[in-house]
Amino acid sequence: MNFANIIDKKKNNKELTAEEIYWTVNSFVNNSLKDYQMSAFNMAVWFNGMTPTEIASFTQAMIDSGITYNLDGVDGLKADKHSTGGVGDKTSLIFSPLVAKFGIKVAKLSGRGLGQTGGTIDKLESCPGWTGEISETRFKEILNTVGISIMSQSSEIVPADKKLYALRDVTGTVDSIPLIASSIMSKKLVIPADSIILDVKMGSGAFMKDLDNAIALSKSMITIGKEHKRNVSVMITNMDKPLGRAIGNAIEVKEAWDTLNGNGPEDLIELCVTAAGLTLVQNNVFKDLETAKVELNKVLQDKSAAHLLKDFIEAQNGDFNVILDYENNFKTKYTIQILAQNDGYLSFASADQLGYLSMHLGAGRATKEESIDFAAGIYLNKTSNEFVKKGDVIMTLYTNREDIDNFKQKAQELIVLNKELHQEELILKLLTNEDV
Ligand code: URA
Numbered sequence: 001m002n003f004a005n006i007i008d009k010k011k012n013n014k015e016l017t018a019e020e021i022y023w024t025v026n027s028f029v030n031n032s033l034k035d036y037q038m039s040a041f042n043m044a045v046w047f048n049g050m051t052p053t054e055i056a057s058f059t060q061a062m063i064d065s066g067i068t069y070n071l072d073g074v075d076g077l078k079a080d081k082h083s084t085g086g087v088g089d090k091t092s093l094i095f096s097p098l099v100a101k102f103g104i105k106v107a108k109l110s111g112r113g114l115g116q117t118g119g120t121i122d123k124l125e126s127c128p129g130w131t132g133e134i135s136e137t138r139f140k141e142i143l144n145t146v147g148i149s150i151m152s153q154s155s156e157i158v159p160a161d162k163k164l165y166a167l168r169d170v171t172g173t174v175d176s177i178p179l180i181a182s183s184i185m186s187k188k189l190v191i192p193a194d195s196i197i198l199d200v201k202m203g204s205g206a207f208m209k210d211l212d213n214a215i216a217l218s219k220s221m222i223t224i225g226k227e228h229k230r231n232v233s234v235m236i237t238n239m240d241k242p243l244g245r246a247i248g249n250a251i252e253v254k255e256a257w258d259t260l261n262g263n264g265p266e267d268l269i270e271l272c273v274t275a276a277g278l279t280l281v282q283n284n285v286f287k288d289l290e291t292a293k294v295e296l297n298k299v300l301q302d303k304s305a306a307h308l309l310k311d312f313i314e315a316q317n318g319d320f321n322v323i324l325d326y327e328n329n330f331k332t333k334y335t336i337q338i339l340a341q342n343d344g345y346l347s348f349a350s351a352d353q354l355g356y357l358s359m360h361l362g363a364g365r366a367t368k369e370e371s372i373d374f375a376a377g378i379y380l381n382k383t384s385n386e387f388v389k390k391g392d393v394i395m396t397l398y399t400n401r402e403d404i405d406n407f408k409q410k411a412q413e414l415i416v417l418n419k420e421l422h423q424e425e426l427i428l429k430l431l432t433n434e435d436v
Pocket residue numbers: 084165174179180181183184
């Protein structure tokens with residue numbers, strides 16, 4: 001096969017065959033296709049898109065580049081969940097116990113954070129000893145005993161995506177619907193879950209800036225799922241503001257625990273209950289979303305799913321006591337309160353920038369090699385759309401780093417006090433298999 005012909009076809013918007021796509025992906029993975037050639041391919045896809053048939057072949061070629069898991073021997077129905085990434089997004093830690101409480105197992109692969117977005121694996125590692133590097137056998141054992149297990153993404157899982165994503169990241173080709181859809185779905189399809197719920201973030205801090213594109217991405221992912229006989233639902237949600245009040249690692253696990261104990265922020269509850277509700281409807285536990293949400297809210301109030309978070313963390317060797325005694329275990333050298341300089345309705349200039357601030361405080365990594373300070377992060381004492389008075393504490397920064405004045409200035413720059421309330425919907429659209 002000849003790459004010049006393949007790139008020429010894609011450049012001229014002609015459909016590639018499955019063989020051509022497999023050859024391209026395999027050649028890139030085994031290094032016979034160079035980064036500059038694959039960059040040209042990605043850019044041609046960015047401009048011309050891909051047909052559904054091309055997307056199907058591309059996704060399959062990526063899946064076939066690595067190992068897949070089976071869940072043989074795991075009793076009952078299994079659910080998976082994925083978010084396209086956000087600031088303060090600890091949904092998986094609340095979603096999983098809620099769903100497991102109703103007998104649906106949550107079998108999930110998760111990643112680490114990079115840049116402004118956090119990663120579930122980093123958050124869980126704030127419980128000393130917790131590991132996502134467990135064998136397939138142990139994964140299945142924990143699923144059968146606790147009902148939740150989360151593994152870290154390894155280099156053996158969809159290696160083509162790992163290599164491709166790193167290249168897209170530095171060549172301006174991340175925000176392409178066919179490339180995002182195949183990247184996400186290839187990683188979802190390596191675990192044979194009966195249902196998948198996808199949280200597609202939309203807004204200034206997300207890859208999808210408007211609803212039309214977010215819907216197009218969602219439909220593309222549902223289509224891929226359908227081809228693999230998977231039941232996929234999508235929620236398109238607002239990422240103009242952080243989710244909940246906590247941004248960081250241990251502080252987010254603590255917020256998840258509090259939420260499961262009936263004491264969570266409204267937006268986080270709404271998102272988790274909707275995600276879990278859609279999953280329970282997909283798996284026929286409830287007939288409709290409204291009934292599911294009522295029952296899930298009861299579970300948050302009676303706290304009966306909370307122990308599942310603790311049990312799952314302990315099953316994967318984590319010490320959950322550090323979260324139960326949070327104040328004594330996650331002290332930082334500096335605690336900085338950021339005060340309102342005027343009265344007004346609060347909003348934040350950018351969810352993304354709050355994520356970056358948290359990263360600079362030590363809670364995230366700018367490069368893959370950096371280590372994380374589990375105690376660092378931000379607590380939003382006031383949240384979007386609240387009316388605040390001059391002198392009120394808007395947020396508290398926790399850090400062990402010395403750059404205090406810079407942190408204070410950055411935090412102040414992110415606070416916007418409006419004369420009027422600009423209420424925005426959190427959940428913008430729901431789509432299921434039937435919508436495609
Ligand atoms: N998340 C992914 O896993 N892949 C993308 O391409 C974008 C977000």
